[in-house]
Amino acid sequence: MRDKFTRREFFRRSTVAGTLATVSPSAGSAKPHPPGWRGDTRVATIATNCEMCFWRCGVLAEVANGKVLKLEGNPDHPLTHGRLCARGNAGPKLLYDPDRLKYPMLRVGERGQGRFKRISWDEALDFLAERLAELKQKYGPESVAIFPHGVAPAFFLTLMRAYGTHNMAEPAFAQCRGPREVGYALTFGQGLGSPEPVDLEETKLMVLIGTHIGENIFTSQITAFAEGLSRGAKLIVVDPRFSTAAAKADWWLPIRPGTDIALLLAWMHVLIGEDLYDKEYISKYAQGFTELAAHLKEFTPEWAEAITELPAAKIRATARAMAAAKPAVALHPGRHTTWYGNDTQRARAMAIVTALLGSWGRKGGIFLPTEIKTGKFALPAFPQPKRERADGAGTRYPLASEEQGVTNGLVDATVTGQPYPIKAWIVYGQNVLESIPQRPRTLEAISKLDLMVVVDVLPMEQIYYADLVLPEATYLERFDMPQIAQSAKQPYIAIRQPSIKPLYESKPGWWIAQQMAHRMGLEAYFPWKTPEEYLETLVRPLGVNMDVLLTKGAVAFPGRPYISDRLPEDGPLFPTQSGKIELYSPLLKQLGFDPLPRYTPIEEPPVGYFRLIYGRAPVHSFARSQNNAWLDALMDENVAWINEDAARDLRLSEGQKVILENQDGVRSLPIRVSITKGIRRDCLYMVHGFGHESRRLRLAYHRGASDTGLMTRVKVDPIMGGTGLRVNFVKVVTV
Amino acid sequence: MARYAMVTDLRKCVGCQACTVACNSEWAVPTGFARTHVHPTGVAGTFPHLVSSFYIAQCNHCDHPACIEPCPTGATYQSADGIVHIDRDLCIGCGYCVEACPYDARYINPVIKKADKCDFCWPRVQKGLEPACVLTCTAHAKFFGDLEDQNSDVFKMVYEQGARRLETSEVSIGPNVYYLGKKEDVDLVFASFPPHRPRLLRAGEVWRRYLRPLVLGAIGATFLGQAIAFFHQLRVGEDEFEE
Numbered sequence: 001m002r003d004k005f006t007r008r009e010f011f012r013r014s015t016v017a018g019t020l021a022t023v024s025p026s027a028g029s030a031k032p033h034p035p036g037w038r039g040d041t042r043v044a045t046i047a048t049n050c051e052m053c054f055w056r057c058g059v060l061a062e063v064a065n066g067k068v069l070k071l072e073g074n075p076d077h078p079l080t081h082g083r084l085c086a087r088g089n090a091g092p093k094l095l096y097d098p099d100r101l102k103y104p105m106l107r108v109g110e111r112g113q114g115r116f117k118r119i120s121w122d123e124a125l126d127f128l129a130e131r132l133a134e135l136k137q138k139y140g141p142e143s144v145a146i147f148p149h150g151v152a153p154a155f156f157l158t159l160m161r162a163y164g165t166h167n168m169a170e171p172a173f174a175q176c177r178g179p180r181e182v183g184y185a186l187t188f189g190q191g192l193g194s195p196e197p198v199d200l201e202e203t204k205l206m207v208l209i210g211t212h213i214g215e216n217i218f219t220s221q222i223t224a225f226a227e228g229l230s231r232g233a234k235l236i237v238v239d240p241r242f243s244t245a246a247a248k249a250d251w252w253l254p255i256r257p258g259t260d261i262a263l264l265l266a267w268m269h270v271l272i273g274e275d276l277y278d279k280e281y282i283s284k285y286a287q288g289f290t291e292l293a294a295h296l297k298e299f300t301p302e303w304a305e306a307i308t309e310l311p312a313a314k315i316r317a318t319a320r321a322m323a324a325a326k327p328a329v330a331l332h333p334g335r336h337t338t339w340y341g342n343d344t345q346r347a348r349a350m351a352i353v354t355a356l357l358g359s360w361g362r363k364g365g366i367f368l369p370t371e372i373k374t375g376k377f378a379l380p381a382f383p384q385p386k387r388e389r390a391d392g393a394g395t396r397y398p399l400a401s402e403e404q405g406v407t408n409g410l411v412d413a414t415v416t417g418q419p420y421p422i423k424a425w426i427v428y429g430q431n432v433l434e435s436i437p438q439r440p441r442t443l444e445a446i447s448k449l450d451l452m453v454v455v456d457v458l459p460m461e462q463i464y465y466a467d468l469v470l471p472e473a474t475y476l477e478r479f480d481m482p483q484i485a486q487s488a489k490q491p492y493i494a495i496r497q498p499s500i501k502p503l504y505e506s507k508p509g510w511w512i513a514q515q516m517a518h519r520m521g522l523e524a525y526f527p528w529k530t531p532e533e534y535l536e537t538l539v540r541p542l543g544v545n546m547d548v549l550l551t552k553g554a555v556a557f558p559g560r561p562y563i564s565d566r567l568p569e570d571g572p573l574f575p576t577q578s579g580k581i582e583l584y585s586p587l588l589k590q591l592g593f594d595p596l597p598r599y600t601p602i603e604e605p606p607v608g609y610f611r612l613i614y615g616r617a618p619v620h621s622f623a624r625s626q627n628n629a630w631l632d633a634l635m636d637e638n639v640a641w642i643n644e645d646a647a648r649d650l651r652l653s654e655g656q657k658v659i660l661e662n663q664d665g666v667r668s669l670p671i672r673v674s675i676t677k678g679i680r681r682d683c684l685y686m687v688h689g690f691g692h693e694s695r696r697l698r699l700a701y702h703r704g705a706s707d708t709g710l711m712t713r714v715k716v717d718p719i720m721g722g723t724g725l726r727v728n729f730v731k732v733v734t735v
Numbered sequence: 736m737a738r739y740a741m742v743t744d745l746r747k748c749v750g751c752q753a754c755t756v757a758c759n760s761e762w763a764v765p766t767g768f769a770r771t772h773v774h775p776t777g778v779a780g781t782f783p784h785l786v787s788s789f790y791i792a793q794c795n796h797c798d799h800p801a802c803i804e805p806c807p808t809g810a811t812y813q814s815a816d817g818i819v820h821i822d823r824d825l826c827i828g829c830g831y832c833v834e835a836c837p838y839d840a841r842y843i844n845p846v847i848k849k850a851d852k853c854d855f856c857w858p859r860v861q862k863g864l865e866p867a868c869v870l871t872c873t874a875h876a877k878f879f880g881d882l883e884d885q886n887s888d889v890f891k892m893v894y895e896q897g898a899r900r901l902e903t904s905e906v907s908i909g910p911n912v913y914y915l916g917k918k919e920d921v922d923l924v925f926a927s928f929p930p931h932r933p934r935l936l937r938a939g940e941v942w943r944r945y946l947r948p949l950v951l952g953a954i955g956a957t958f959l960g961q962a963i964a965f966f967h968q969l970r971v972g973e974d975e976f977e978e
């Protein structure tokens with residue numbers, strides 16, 4: 001401080017001080033130049049998109065001297081209009097996280113010790129290519145499984161298909177959106193995709209079932225949600241917890257967990273029983289109404305009251321409110337939907353309510369995707385794997401997505417060696433210890449592997465078990481496959497391009513895949529030299545100007561979101577087997593499942609235990625962001641929400657550290673108690689993603705507790721293989 | 736002349752803290768500090784009739800700022816459009832303004848050792864941009880504008896829709912940050928985060944009334960070291976002097 005005080009300045013200062021007035025004449029005299037403000041720095045602006053979660057909001061990265069100074073929302077982005085959430089704004093702290101993986105590493109100690117030696121990329125890629133060749137020869141290419149997440153691994157997946165394996169599974173299906181996609185596809189012939197096509201801004205009534213919009217943040221969804229509310233939309237929130245959304249609701253229904261299907265059946269009962277459904281729509285577009293109506297007879301609101309612990313009158317009132325607002329009812333299909341193992345059936349029930357209200361394809365309801373026809377490379381055909389998929393997609397789990405796979409199916413196959421042994425895992429951008437439940441089983445699977453490779457940005461806990469660790473460039477340092485957002489009202493194509501060169505020795509995914517292809521003789525699958533060239537081929541048929549795309553970051557096309565807009569080229573409205581909305585599902589019947597959703601009771605917590613429920617906080621993404629300094633400053637640990645009466649009985653005090661012990665005796669790290677009226681007394685809630693075990697995450701290590709760690713049980717959805725996660729019970733142990 | 740104000744629509748705000756981080760990023764606020772904070776109120780009411788909301792805290796650019804008087808160097812000043820600025824060339828980091836502000840809107844930036852707070856993103860506004868928090872707000876819940884302009888969002892929200900400002904019978908210094916929302920939400924926010932009485936340090940008063948002219952003269956006459964020692968003394972002594 002001292003050296004800044006030159007005499008000249010002091011003279012100047014004293015004059016200013018001498019004429020002090022509380023109001024100076026004009027703002028023009030302000031000299032607001034705090035450090036770090038880039039008003040005087042010449043900045044380049046790079047249009048790209050965010051990957052702090054997978055919504056991919058439009059970003060303008062402001063760069064000077066090879067440094068990203070700020071990420072600002074891109075006002076020209078067709079979906080997100082310049083808005084970024086807390087995580088999106090905190091992107092620079094991921095880029096400049098000192099704990100990042102910096103160079104390729106080869107394991108030297110035992111698995112689990114986390115001892116590595118630094119190697120060069122050439123060594124690393126040669127090693128991997130050799131090992132893959134060996135595995136192929138010894139066990140067949142299907143013995144290699146990939147666990148990707150997000151868009152980064154896309155090129156690597158092409159590589160592995162070319163290598164000959166189809167064993168790939170991301171948690172986005174069997175731990176997240178799978179049941180919803182399958183349940184809606186069974187009913188309407190198509191799933192929802194991402195971004196979710198829910199017409200929140202135009203709706204008259206929103207219905208959220210366990211969906212915690214406001215705590216789960218996707219910027220444009222929040223904007224639409226808030227816009228809808230401020231235009232006067234009503235809101236029904238079904239959640240055992242008084243969520244942020246519940247605080248805005250006209251009706252909060254604190255339902256007994258696991259009984260949603262009963263509530264949905266009772267709603268249908270009222271809609272049909274009181275003749276409130278959209279008759280024209282149903283008779284025109286749906287089949288199976290008679291079976292549905294007969295099925296619903298006994299499912300009265302009184303019946304549901306006994307199950308859900310919600311007053312019958314409230315069930316009736318909310319059903320009538322929906323009917324009054326139809327078809328502009330946005331019953332949100334949810335996103336993370338793997339709860340109780342009956343989840344596809346719950347999604348079916350939600351889809352049927354949506355159909356009865358005539359909301360699918362209607363303004364204020366669920367809108368329809370519009371296809372964007374991109375260019376393609378003429379790649380050689382992928383080799384046909386000789387053996388069935390190991391994860392059970394299409395077999396054990398008949399309706400599981402073969403594109404996204406069943407992560408837990410791959411874990412099972414690795415542990416049991418059935419249908420054949422899995423010998424290698426390539427984990428790419430996924431954290432298998434946090435995303436997949438039953439961690440001891442995942443570790444058992446890993447112990448059976450000949451090879452475990454992790455490609456990631458941060459040293460998550462799983463690198464401790466890896467043989468080879470490859471540092472990937474962050475989303476601010478790389479090209480990725482562009483986003484083709486067909487499920488947006490105005491479909492768009494948006495790019496991710498590097499703002500700066502990769503730091504340290506990190507490399508972009510496309511480069512890693514391309515380099516591997518050369519080593520494996522698979523160059524033919526990568527017939528492009530640079531990602532720009534790749535992009536150009538993709539967008540050529542769209543008539544998109546590359547310069548515009550590169551400077552604006554995104555280009556939108558006209559959408560046809562409502563039934564009334566559809567053209568013949570959009571294909572059938574309801575691409576089910578019957579071409580109609582299938583209220584009654586012949587396909588489920590054929591597969592031996594309930595063709596109409598049915599309520600079956602789930603296991604209740606034993607005395608002294610709470611049902612463990614979990615969710616998200618607005619400032620964190622899954623288990624990915626806890627080491628981000630800005631986000632850590634806002635939330636550095638999770639807390640256990642406990643109902644105030646339950647807390648009184650247990651003599652807990654606010655902020656007290658406790659340990660949670662689950663039904664199998666598994667204990668958590670210490671976690672603080674948050675005592676609240678805002679949760680039913682049969683549940684305990686915590687935010688997912690904390691309690692990291694990696695000592696290399698210096699901020700996140702051992703902060704808060706891991707919900708995944710307490711999920712030693714799952715209930716698998718027999719239709720699609722999803723793992724119901726809300727079937728674990730915990731008791732509070734004071735320390 | 737303009738009269739700038741900010742309104743947060745609590746019906747829309749989801750407490751996501753995008754505003755906080757955008758502001759931190761815009762102004763290179765050191766980790767752990769903030770120019771705008773989001774405070775959840777927690778849950779009130781009786782089950783199942785519960786209430787909960789968020790208090791979005793920032794400098795209020797008060798009509799009668801409590802932070803200007805105690806500033807010994809004149810670094811804190813208000814322009815005619817109502818924006819309260821800090822001239823960082825003048826600020827000596829004594830922290831009197833931080834103490835004085837009833838809304839805890841200020842902090843001493845540990846990197847530059849000077850006071851810092853929200854200035855409605857004045858440098859951005861001058862360039863025709865929205866304040867960083869307003870642009871990024873995921874819920875489009877924050878509005879910035881001129882209360883003299885009848886067509887502005889903030890004018891409508893304040894004069895037609897009844898946005899309220901956080902004042903009490905004790906502390907009424909004319910804040911220009913407003914909150915719009917359901918009555919029970921705004922009531923809960925206001926009850927949960929009452930402003931405290933402006934804390935004028937006695938040392939500050941002594942300084943302002945009697946010693947400032949003297950010392951500034953002395954500084955002019957190069958008694959720089961002594962002046963710094965004096966400031967230091969004041970700062971060290973501030974706890975004892977607090978009223």
Ligand code: SF4
Nearest residue numbers: 050053056057085088
């Ligand atoms: S919602 Fe937030 S984290 Fe996700 S992409 Fe958008 S800005 Fe990034």
Ligand code: SF4
Nearest residue numbers: 748749751752754872
């Ligand atoms: S960004 Fe907007 S919605 Fe989020 S906390 Fe700030 S004011 Fe509220």
Ligand code: SF4
Nearest residue numbers: 794795797801802836
């Ligand atoms: S809020 Fe505090 S810092 Fe801002 S003008 Fe008012 S008194 Fe000064």
